[in-house]
Amino acid sequence: MVNKEVIFAPWRMAYIKSGGIKDEGCFLCRVSESGDPLLIHRGESCLVILNRFPYNPGHLLVAPRRHVGDPSELTALEAEELWGLQVRCLQIIRAVMNPQGFNLGMNLGAVAGAGLPGHLHAHLVPRWNGDANFMPVVGGVKVIPEALEETARALREAWGG
Ligand SMILES: [Zn+2]
Structure with a gap:
């Protein structure tokens, strides 16, 4: 779904080196x-x-x-809210971050790249023209945790507003 060759995201090395998601319960359930x-x-x-x-x-x-883990297991209400939230996310990200496009979709099954195959999740990735150049401006490995929490705050504000 996401073109890993094009997007430069050095902090993903922390994820790759950690061996991915460890089997210590499900992150999304937690x-x-x-x-x-x-x-x-x-x-x-x-x-x-x-x-x-x-x-x-x-x-x-x-x-x-x-x-x-599979969309066929969702109830009608879950399916409706899952899609509704994805649409809301598009609106919020557009308003807050002004991207030129998105990748939106699911990796189903480990072979398809799902890091957490037992608990389905849609990825919504904002895209900017030349975001391979944009990324290093946003920050490197060390500033990412702060950048993430700042971004989370801004998005929660936009969501509530
Ligand atoms: Zn779970």
Whole structure:
């Protein structure tokens, strides 16, 4: 879905070196139960969170709160909220970050690149013309945690407003 050759995201090395998501319970289930500094919105059946290992600034994950791995397992209400939140995310990111385009979609199954195949999630990645050049301006490895929390704050404000 995301063209990894084109997007330059050096902080993904932290993710790759960590061996990906460890089997210590499901990250999205934990966020749904306990919250997270990068949580943007917790709806009735679905949630929105900033990806801690983004391909671009504003890279969001939209997921059902229930631990399901396949879209066919979603209830009608979950499916409706999941899509509604993705549309809302497009609007919020457009308003706050003014991208020229998006990658929006799901990786289903480990072979398709899903880092968390048991708990489905849509990736929403804002794109800018020449974002390979844009990225280093935004920050390197060390400033990313702060940048992420600042971005999360801005998006939560926009969501509430
Ligand atoms: Zn889960």
